[in-house]
Amino acid sequence: MAGDQENDVQFASALAADLRATIGRLKRRLQEQSGASDLTSSQITVLVRLDKEGPATASALARAEKMRPQSMSAILASLEEAGMVVGSADPHDGRKTLISLTKLCKRWIDVGRAARQDWLTRAVREHLSPAEQKRVAAALPLIKRLAEK
Incomplete structure (x- = not known):
């Protein structure tokens, strides 16, 4: 047995x-x-999440990916520089920035x-x-x- x-x-x-x-x-x-080889797996994961779930704040993305907000900020900065994401004021709370795909x-x-x-x-x-x-x-x-x- x-x-x-x-x-x-x-x-x-x-x-x-x-x-x-x-x-x-x-x-x-x-x-x-x-052709996704130029992006890191973390960057791809963020893009996939935004594609599936829609715009989100940096802090919400960090929580969803179980990472520090500083790490998420670095990922988002590189994606913004590459023209992949853009930030805009949250229509419900102007103090927050929503990140969305370009x-x-x-x-x-x-x-x-x-x-x-x-x-x-x-x-x-x-x-x-x-x-x-x-x-x-x-x-x-x-x-x-x-x-x-």
Whole structure:
């Protein structure tokens, strides 16, 4: 009985290591397709959050990303310098500044997203048989459940 539990733990550990490495490689391949290599992962994370959730204050972004406000300020300053974000007065509290994506950044995100989607669609069609595509589709809900934990 104890041997079965040990085997289960070893199997889960090996599966987790392989899954992490594989998803990491896929993430890097997708980033290569979008031209996001000039940005740090922290900068990309902030841009993705603003894209999904809309404008936010620097302090709200820092809390959401679990980082010090000073670190977030440095990230935002570099993104503002690159023309990716802009600050404007909060219409509900003029003392606060809301950070939002610029039109240039929104276009960059859309172009990058389309490039990643096109690359992945081609890769799936060219490298996976229809039966393999169905197997990946069947595993996707399990991977999504892991990602939500």
